[in-house]
Amino acid sequence: MSKVLMKGNEAIVRAAIAAGLDAFFGYPITPQNEIPEYMSKLMKEAGRVFVQAESEVAAINMVYGAAGAGARVMTSSSSVGIALKQEGISYIAGAELPCVIVSVMRAGPGLGGIQPSQADYFQATRGGGNGDYRVVVLAPESIQETVDLMKQAFDIADMYRNPVMVLADGLIGQMMESVDLDKPIKKRHIEPKNYITNGTDYHEGRHIVNSLGLDPVYLEKHNFALQSKYNRIIQHEVQYEMINMIHAEYVIVAYGTVSRIVRSAIETLTEMNIHVGLIRPISLWPYPKKAFDLIPKTCKGILVVEMSMGQMLDDVLISNKGRYKVGFYGRAGGMVPAPEEIVEAILHFDEKVVD
Amino acid sequence: MKKGKLTFDDESCKGCELCVSFCPVEILSLDKDRMNSSGYHLITVSDMNLCIGCANCAIVCPDSVIKVEVLNHE
């Protein structure tokens, strides 16, 4: 179908509606305000549920209720607001319910700034909620990819009965690119929902959505069951991209919009006859550890570039297993790196080595 | 005069004695010689013939222990 020029935040909304979103619960926060704004209009036009909740805390709890009742449901927020949702996310994961959470990262910590950052990688992948749970985290680099990942997110959430986070940053939220909203995505088999609380008249027995397990024998079993689910996700849901790896002297690891800046830097370095490859994780959890086994022996070092003080860096250190030197280049506070800075970082790689 | 007949689900009783305190004809009491498997003492009826079937005991019971049958209406 034809492509349309669209702002990232609007594309997120249209993709969700195309994926069959039944209910949106959200709250204003920059830089994703357009999401609840578009939702308020488009969900109403589609005859579906929209509530501007009284807080991000209330919104995630509305998501919990609606997900347990069997709906395809989503919330969106940014950094500070995502921090408020952590308890709710832990409950949703513990009760094994599906939902999609869009996080449009801004600078922190605390109130921070409204400019883009990637400083919520830990928040997204390590989770600030309590207990042994994981959230599937998908990080798009373009608006088209955002649309594709949004549609996938709902299917992944339903398949595994788990929260899925689409992790964007303020650049993606605010910029405009051309998008094909009808581009098809990979088909996933989803079981009918046999656990929903829609009233005992509508199913056998009583359904209880719950994460409480006071009996440690039961709760341990439940945790093991969650882990085997997470192991299945690790086996099947890793997504990443690798470019320019043949005879690469350096490998840059970057995700989201930073990877686009890195691509420009790689072009410049190629003109300087320095071969630099890129590993671009698309799923941040599960992290594409195996991609690091494919780094060629020509590699003199891995440079991690993030708009943070080094969060994905930890996953790179783990995946590298001490094989190559690892360097880091980061910007923070809402500053966005220019391609030249990344070129410089490669040229002075040894000054950037952290491990 | 209404008359009632009470049956007790002894295993559910927690011996809280609320029924005892609300019985208008004072025919209920805690029986310290009897106990259920949870260790709670059970309720005993001194004279079922005096029961007026008001169901106060059943209404107040937090554990739905008491079933009340009304034997005749006047």
Added chain:
Amino acid sequence: MAGYERTKGLTDTRTHYCPGCTHGMLHKLVAEVLEELGILGKSIGIASVGCSVFSYEYINTDFQQAPHGRACATATGIKRVLPDRIVFTYQGDGDLASIGIAETIHAANRGENITVIMANNATYGMTGGQMAPTSLVGQKTTTSQEGRNVLQHGNPMRVSEIFAQIEGAAYVERTSMHDIGNIRKTKKAIKKAFTYQMENKGFTLIEVISTCPVNWGMKPREALDWSKEHMLPIFPLGVYKDVMKP
């Protein structure tokens, strides 16, 4: 009514509540009302966090267990996507009026068609008797060991009065369970609240003066009498809002 027997609105599971705890009585009343109105099969309950966290084991409907204070937000999520079902929360005074006050007020403000059953026993029962927003001045609790005092702790919060101010609230009544007559009035109030939900009139809240014999250090009957003597003057019984009687 002729005779009395256990309602089908309760499951067969014996409750964990302390002997003489009013939760048992209140669960029974909710269960009887749902059965009598014929709505058990289309009702979804939301259990909160407190002694009544296990209400999902005892009341015979589908249930979701919500985070502490968030029951009304969870209820909103369910009711919005299943508007023809009956959705109710069962919350204590700490859950509703302390951590959950924002979610409860906003659900009322939006006029969500849900029914909120609040058990007010002036304490945090499950965690061992700490001070609650509704604890009385002078009441000794584990976190106000010399008794609640106004300068340090403020006054007990009057929930029904607050919710009566909110336009989205269709029916707000405060009742008690300290004697048979008041237990019957509580049941009538609960029935009215659910009937208003069935008629889509808006948010309904029944605040039920309850006891906590163990944390108050009293026998069950003594606790009911204490609630009548000490709580009713601070929390007067009555209908605070009825959208059908402006």
